[in-house]
Amino acid sequence: MADERPGQILAALGGADNVVEIEGCITRLRCELEDGSVVDEAALKQAGAHGVMKSGAVVQVVVGPEADAIAEDIQDLL
Template sequence: MTDQAALILAALGGVANIIDIEPCTTRLRSEVRDPARVDVPALRAAGAHGVMISGHVVQVVVGPSVDTLATDLEELM
Protein backbone atom coordinates (compact mmCIF):
# COMPACT_ATOMS: atom_id res chain seq x y z
CA MET A 1 0.00 0.00 0.00
CA THR A 2 1.29 3.42 -0.88
CA ASP A 3 0.67 6.95 0.30
CA GLN A 4 -0.06 7.82 -3.32
CA ALA A 5 -2.98 5.38 -3.36
CA ALA A 6 -4.43 6.93 -0.19
CA LEU A 7 -4.08 10.43 -1.64
CA ILE A 8 -5.75 9.43 -4.90
CA LEU A 9 -8.56 7.66 -3.06
CA ALA A 10 -9.24 10.79 -1.01
CA ALA A 11 -9.05 13.03 -4.10
CA LEU A 12 -11.63 10.86 -5.87
CA GLY A 13 -14.04 11.65 -3.05
CA GLY A 14 -13.34 8.68 -0.81
CA VAL A 15 -14.55 5.09 -0.84
CA ALA A 16 -18.24 6.08 -0.66
CA ASN A 17 -17.92 8.08 -3.90
CA ILE A 18 -16.30 5.30 -5.95
CA ILE A 19 -18.42 2.83 -7.89
CA ASP A 20 -15.61 1.10 -9.81
CA ILE A 21 -11.86 1.43 -10.44
CA GLU A 22 -9.79 -0.38 -13.05
CA PRO A 23 -6.33 0.10 -14.56
CA CYS A 24 -6.09 0.75 -18.30
CA THR A 25 -2.57 0.95 -19.81
CA THR A 26 -1.32 4.17 -18.15
CA ARG A 27 -4.63 5.38 -16.74
CA LEU A 28 -6.69 4.65 -13.70
CA ARG A 29 -10.28 4.63 -14.91
CA SER A 30 -12.90 5.12 -12.22
CA GLU A 31 -16.63 5.60 -12.08
CA VAL A 32 -17.77 7.93 -9.31
CA ARG A 33 -21.18 8.69 -7.81
CA ASP A 34 -20.63 12.48 -7.62
CA PRO A 35 -18.07 14.01 -10.00
CA ALA A 36 -18.26 17.30 -8.04
CA ARG A 37 -16.45 15.57 -5.14
CA VAL A 38 -13.38 14.85 -7.30
CA ASP A 39 -10.48 17.15 -6.37
CA VAL A 40 -8.42 17.58 -9.56
CA PRO A 41 -5.64 19.70 -7.95
CA ALA A 42 -5.25 17.02 -5.24
CA LEU A 43 -5.00 14.31 -7.91
CA ARG A 44 -2.23 16.28 -9.63
CA ALA A 45 -0.49 16.80 -6.28
CA ALA A 46 -0.66 13.02 -5.75
CA GLY A 47 1.32 12.48 -8.95
CA ALA A 48 -1.30 12.38 -11.71
CA HIS A 49 0.08 13.55 -15.06
CA GLY A 50 -3.43 14.42 -16.18
CA VAL A 51 -7.08 14.09 -15.22
CA MET A 52 -10.06 13.76 -17.56
CA ILE A 53 -13.64 13.83 -16.32
CA SER A 54 -16.54 12.90 -18.57
CA GLY A 55 -19.83 12.54 -16.74
CA HIS A 56 -19.27 10.06 -13.93
CA VAL A 57 -16.07 8.62 -15.43
CA VAL A 58 -12.75 9.97 -14.16
CA GLN A 59 -9.50 8.96 -15.85
CA VAL A 60 -6.34 9.66 -13.90
CA VAL A 61 -3.15 9.41 -15.98
CA VAL A 62 -0.46 7.93 -13.72
CA GLY A 63 1.91 6.14 -16.10
CA PRO A 64 3.19 2.56 -16.17
CA SER A 65 2.78 2.06 -12.41
CA VAL A 66 -1.02 1.98 -12.83
CA ASP A 67 -1.40 -1.76 -12.13
CA THR A 68 0.43 -1.51 -8.80
CA LEU A 69 -1.53 1.59 -7.89
CA ALA A 70 -4.85 -0.10 -8.73
CA THR A 71 -3.93 -3.04 -6.49
CA ASP A 72 -3.06 -0.64 -3.66
CA LEU A 73 -6.40 1.16 -4.12
CA GLU A 74 -8.31 -2.13 -4.00
CA GLU A 75 -6.60 -2.97 -0.70
CA LEU A 76 -7.63 0.42 0.73
CA MET A 77 -11.22 -0.04 -0.37
Template sequence: MVSTAVTGTRGTNVADNRPEAILAALGGADNIIEIEPCITRLRCEVKDGALVDEAALKATGAHGVIKSGDVVQVIVGPEADTIASDIEDLL
Protein backbone atom coordinates (compact mmCIF):
# COMPACT_ATOMS: atom_id res chain seq x y z
CA MET A 1 0.00 0.00 0.00
CA VAL A 2 1.37 3.38 -1.00
CA SER A 3 0.69 6.33 1.29
CA THR A 4 0.77 9.86 0.01
CA ALA A 5 1.21 12.78 2.34
CA VAL A 6 -0.95 15.83 1.92
CA THR A 7 0.56 19.14 2.94
CA GLY A 8 -1.79 21.88 4.17
CA THR A 9 -1.46 25.50 3.19
CA ARG A 10 0.56 26.19 6.34
CA GLY A 11 3.06 23.43 5.55
CA THR A 12 1.69 20.78 7.92
CA ASN A 13 1.69 17.11 6.93
CA VAL A 14 -1.97 16.33 7.51
CA ALA A 15 -1.57 12.58 7.04
CA ASP A 16 0.59 12.41 10.18
CA ASN A 17 -0.97 15.07 12.38
CA ARG A 18 -4.54 15.87 11.36
CA PRO A 19 -5.62 17.21 14.80
CA GLU A 20 -2.58 19.52 14.91
CA ALA A 21 -3.25 20.72 11.36
CA ILE A 22 -6.92 21.41 12.14
CA LEU A 23 -5.97 23.28 15.31
CA ALA A 24 -3.47 25.42 13.39
CA ALA A 25 -6.06 26.15 10.69
CA LEU A 26 -8.51 27.27 13.38
CA GLY A 27 -6.03 29.96 14.40
CA GLY A 28 -4.08 28.01 17.01
CA ALA A 29 -4.79 27.03 20.60
CA ASP A 30 -5.04 30.64 21.76
CA ASN A 31 -7.92 31.24 19.33
CA ILE A 32 -10.10 28.37 20.61
CA ILE A 33 -12.85 29.16 23.11
CA GLU A 34 -14.67 25.82 22.83
CA ILE A 35 -14.59 22.76 20.61
CA GLU A 36 -17.08 19.92 20.66
CA PRO A 37 -17.87 17.04 18.33
CA CYS A 38 -21.26 16.39 16.78
CA ILE A 39 -21.64 13.14 14.81
CA THR A 40 -19.66 14.27 11.73
CA ARG A 41 -18.65 17.83 12.64
CA LEU A 42 -16.37 19.76 14.91
CA ARG A 43 -18.26 22.72 16.30
CA CYS A 44 -15.83 25.41 17.32
CA GLU A 45 -16.20 28.78 18.95
CA VAL A 46 -13.17 30.93 18.26
CA LYS A 47 -12.03 34.32 19.54
CA ASP A 48 -11.29 35.70 16.07
CA GLY A 49 -12.99 34.18 13.03
CA ALA A 50 -10.60 36.06 10.74
CA LEU A 51 -7.77 33.76 11.90
CA VAL A 52 -9.55 30.67 10.57
CA ASP A 53 -7.97 29.36 7.35
CA GLU A 54 -10.75 27.59 5.42
CA ALA A 55 -8.40 26.38 2.68
CA ALA A 56 -6.09 24.81 5.27
CA LEU A 57 -9.06 23.09 6.95
CA LYS A 58 -10.12 21.61 3.61
CA ALA A 59 -6.51 20.53 3.00
CA THR A 60 -6.76 18.39 6.16
CA GLY A 61 -9.46 16.36 4.46
CA ALA A 62 -12.45 18.27 5.81
CA HIS A 63 -15.50 17.73 3.61
CA GLY A 64 -16.60 21.30 4.22
CA VAL A 65 -16.40 24.34 6.46
CA ILE A 66 -19.33 26.42 7.67
CA LYS A 67 -18.37 29.75 9.19
CA SER A 68 -20.69 32.24 10.85
CA GLY A 69 -18.79 34.96 12.65
CA ASP A 70 -16.83 33.35 15.45
CA VAL A 71 -18.54 29.96 15.15
CA VAL A 72 -16.98 27.43 12.80
CA GLN A 73 -18.20 23.96 11.90
CA VAL A 74 -15.68 21.66 10.27
CA ILE A 75 -17.23 18.63 8.57
CA VAL A 76 -14.73 15.81 9.15
CA GLY A 77 -16.84 12.65 9.05
CA PRO A 78 -17.47 10.00 11.71
CA GLU A 79 -14.06 10.53 13.33
CA ALA A 80 -15.20 13.88 14.77
CA ASP A 81 -15.20 12.54 18.36
CA THR A 82 -11.63 11.28 18.10
CA ILE A 83 -10.34 14.44 16.43
CA ALA A 84 -12.06 16.68 19.01
CA SER A 85 -10.55 14.64 21.84
CA ASP A 86 -7.09 14.84 20.28
CA ILE A 87 -7.43 18.62 19.81
CA GLU A 88 -8.57 19.05 23.43
CA ASP A 89 -5.42 17.19 24.51
CA LEU A 90 -3.38 19.79 22.61
CA LEU A 91 -5.07 22.78 24.26
Protein backbone atom coordinates (compact mmCIF):
# COMPACT_ATOMS: atom_id res chain seq x y z
CA MET A 1 0.00 0.00 0.00
CA ALA A 2 2.75 2.42 -0.78
CA ASP A 3 0.91 4.81 -1.17
CA GLU A 4 -0.53 7.97 -2.48
CA ARG A 5 -2.47 8.72 0.64
CA PRO A 6 0.10 10.94 2.38
CA GLY A 7 0.27 13.23 -0.65
CA GLN A 8 -3.49 13.23 -1.13
CA ILE A 9 -4.11 13.95 2.51
CA LEU A 10 -1.55 16.74 2.56
CA ALA A 11 -3.15 18.33 -0.50
CA ALA A 12 -6.59 18.09 1.10
CA LEU A 13 -5.25 19.84 4.19
CA GLY A 14 -4.26 22.79 2.05
CA GLY A 15 -0.72 21.76 1.22
CA ALA A 16 2.55 21.91 3.11
CA ASP A 17 2.35 25.67 3.56
CA ASN A 18 -0.88 25.31 5.50
CA VAL A 19 0.44 22.75 7.97
CA VAL A 20 1.84 24.05 11.24
CA GLU A 21 2.15 20.68 12.87
CA ILE A 22 1.04 17.16 12.15
CA GLU A 23 1.28 14.20 14.43
CA GLY A 24 0.06 10.61 14.27
CA CYS A 25 -1.84 9.26 17.23
CA ILE A 26 -2.67 5.57 16.80
CA THR A 27 -5.70 6.00 14.56
CA ARG A 28 -5.76 9.65 13.61
CA LEU A 29 -3.68 12.50 12.35
CA ARG A 30 -3.75 15.51 14.61
CA CYS A 31 -3.12 18.51 12.44
CA GLU A 32 -2.62 22.09 13.42
CA LEU A 33 -3.16 24.25 10.38
CA GLU A 34 -2.69 27.89 9.48
CA ASP A 35 -6.20 27.98 8.07
CA GLY A 36 -8.69 25.25 8.97
CA SER A 37 -11.30 26.55 6.56
CA VAL A 38 -9.55 25.30 3.43
CA VAL A 39 -9.70 21.63 4.42
CA ASP A 40 -11.32 19.50 1.74
CA GLU A 41 -13.23 16.88 3.69
CA ALA A 42 -14.48 15.08 0.60
CA ALA A 43 -10.92 14.68 -0.66
CA LEU A 44 -9.79 13.42 2.74
CA LYS A 45 -12.50 10.78 2.69
CA GLN A 46 -11.56 9.85 -0.85
CA ALA A 47 -8.00 9.35 0.40
CA GLY A 48 -9.34 6.83 2.88
CA ALA A 49 -10.21 8.89 5.95
CA HIS A 50 -12.95 7.33 8.07
CA GLY A 51 -13.85 10.69 9.50
CA VAL A 52 -12.75 14.29 9.89
CA MET A 53 -13.20 16.42 12.98
CA LYS A 54 -12.59 20.12 12.75
CA SER A 55 -12.25 22.59 15.55
CA GLY A 56 -10.96 25.83 14.08
CA ALA A 57 -7.37 25.41 12.99
CA VAL A 58 -7.09 21.99 14.60
CA VAL A 59 -8.23 19.16 12.37
CA GLN A 60 -8.22 15.48 13.21
CA VAL A 61 -8.27 13.05 10.33
CA VAL A 62 -9.20 9.50 11.27
CA VAL A 63 -7.21 7.19 9.02
CA GLY A 64 -7.10 3.97 11.02
CA PRO A 65 -4.19 2.13 12.59
CA GLU A 66 -1.64 3.26 10.01
CA ALA A 67 -1.93 6.82 11.29
CA ASP A 68 1.57 6.89 12.73
CA ALA A 69 3.16 5.75 9.49
CA ILE A 70 1.07 8.12 7.38
CA ALA A 71 1.98 11.03 9.66
CA GLU A 72 5.67 10.22 9.20
CA ASP A 73 5.25 10.08 5.44
CA ILE A 74 3.48 13.43 5.46
CA GLN A 75 6.24 14.91 7.58
CA ASP A 76 8.70 13.77 4.93
CA LEU A 77 6.72 15.79 2.40
CA LEU A 78 6.75 19.00 4.44
